[in-house]
Amino acid sequence: MALKFHAAIHLSLQLSPSPTLFAPSFCKPRKLLKSSVKKTHVCQSSLVDEQQQQISFNEQENQLINALVGIQGRGKSASPQQLNEVGHAVKVLEGLEGVSEPTGSNLIEGRWQLMFTTRPGTASPIQRTFVGVDFFSVFQEVYLRTNDPRVSNIVQFSNAIGELKVEAAATIENGKRILFQFDRAAFSFKFLPFKVPYPVPFRLLGDEAKGWLDTTYLSPSGNLRISRGNKGTTFVLQKKTEPRQRLLSAIWTGTGVLEAINEFIKLNQNVAKDEMELIDGEWQMIWSSQMETDSWIENAGRGLMGKQIVTKNGQLKFVVDILLGVRFSMTGTFVKSSPNTYDVKMDDAAIIGGMFGLPVEMETKINLELL
Numbered sequence: 001m002a003l004k005f006h007a008a009i010h011l012s013l014q015l016s017p018s019p020t021l022f023a024p025s026f027c028k029p030r031k032l033l034k035s036s037v038k039k040t041h042v043c044q045s046s047l048v049d050e051q052q053q054q055i056s057f058n059e060q061e062n063q064l065i066n067a068l069v070g071i072q073g074r075g076k077s078a079s080p081q082q083l084n085e086v087g088h089a090v091k092v093l094e095g096l097e098g099v100s101e102p103t104g105s106n107l108i109e110g111r112w113q114l115m116f117t118t119r120p121g122t123a124s125p126i127q128r129t130f131v132g133v134d135f136f137s138v139f140q141e142v143y144l145r146t147n148d149p150r151v152s153n154i155v156q157f158s159n160a161i162g163e164l165k166v167e168a169a170a171t172i173e174n175g176k177r178i179l180f181q182f183d184r185a186a187f188s189f190k191f192l193p194f195k196v197p198y199p200v201p202f203r204l205l206g207d208e209a210k211g212w213l214d215t216t217y218l219s220p221s222g223n224l225r226i227s228r229g230n231k232g233t234t235f236v237l238q239k240k241t242e243p244r245q246r247l248l249s250a251i252w253t254g255t256g257v258l259e260a261i262n263e264f265i266k267l268n269q270n271v272a273k274d275e276m277e278l279i280d281g282e283w284q285m286i287w288s289s290q291m292e293t294d295s296w297i298e299n300a301g302r303g304l305m306g307k308q309i310v311t312k313n314g315q316l317k318f319v320v321d322i323l324l325g326v327r328f329s330m331t332g333t334f335v336k337s338s339p340n341t342y343d344v345k346m347d348d349a350a351i352i353g354g355m356f357g358l359p360v361e362m363e364t365k366i367n368l369e370l371l
Contacts, residue, residue: 042251042261043283043308060096061224064089068115068236069244072252074138075116086116090226090234093217101175102215103144107222111154112237114138115245140237144172151180151213158255162189164198173212182209243267251287258289265371275339276370283308296320300328301349301362316344326353330362340370 057065067085071078078086099105137156143149149170156163164187168180182205185198202209217226227235241249243264250260284307292299299305306320306328314335320328332346344367349360 042247042257042287043285056221057219057224060089060092061219064093064224064236065242065245070248071116074114075118086236090217090236093226096217099218099220099222102218102225103172103175103178105218105222106145107218107220108142108215108225109145110142110239112140112142112225112239113241114140114235114237115241116234116236118232118234140235142170142178144170144178151178160190162187162191164188166198168209176214176216178213178215180211180213248286257287268371278310278334278342278368278370280310280312283310297328297360297362301330301346301364303346303364303366316346318346322351326351328352328360330360330364332364334368337367342368342370344368 064086067082067089071082071086075083075086099107102108139154139156141150141152141154143151149172150167151170152165152167154163154165164185166182166185168182170178170180173179182200182202184202185200186195187198188195211230213230214228215225216228217224219225223239225235225237227237229235243260247257247260247264250257285303285305288304290302290304292304296305300318300320303318306318309317309319311317314333316332316334318328318330322328328349328351330346330349332344332348334342334344337343344365346364346366347362349362350357351360352358
């Protein structure tokens, strides 16, 4: 018996693994699928790319950046494996020779974006409330060479709404440690001409408003910092983020995705000169501009859900886990039709449970172009 589902789908899609922005042996390429009818899809893979990224990191820093790519909630939603990878990369960097006395260096000055934190239960209220929300951007400003040295934590809700800034008076204890005491905080909303005080009585908190922050690694480039706080929290911060980080951040927040994709593609096209090939391996669909229908099986047949597996023998497979070991699988073939384009025909579909399978009559035709 076969489950009949006739859907001859003729889409002109452009499939783009990012070939240019990743350092050798450490990075995770992305596939961007863009159609002539303005349908865009983004998939990610754990495969290694062979091109250099544009922002300069050394080998050990790249290991940490790669471990952070794809983690949502700045660590809140990280899997045990992801946490182990980040923890290992952090310890490696802390054992290296970065800037010897970070607090005495001008490189520590400025605005840093929080990329990851261990967020223990003893973390500050601002961490527990805002840090795990991808829609918000979180920054730390460090200014030690002024008449009023300060360390400030900033939650930016959006460019249109505004931000919350919690400030602390700071003093340098030694080459690595900054002592601080929170003393003021306020909301700055774009739609109000005045600041709204943050309702925390810092003066009444006493020692609870005090703390220290050790910088355990500051990169010689001044772009990457690892710090540990008095409550046991580990922070990873960057001054500049690379295009793949901005792309994934846009996807997680659901804002500015097409702009991030266009930036990503433009940078790739500036560097990529050779013919590009489909990269073998397993790719996870993480975003698409193409609207899904009410039929999950139709979405699965179009490759809008689950994983896409590319094999060396010219096969492409769509796989979607349904529940309790039951999955949808659709296999097809791809043939190169021009230097960067492929004709794909998907026509072997089934719902599989264990050793049993229910054939599904489907056909999907796709034209893929690597950007």
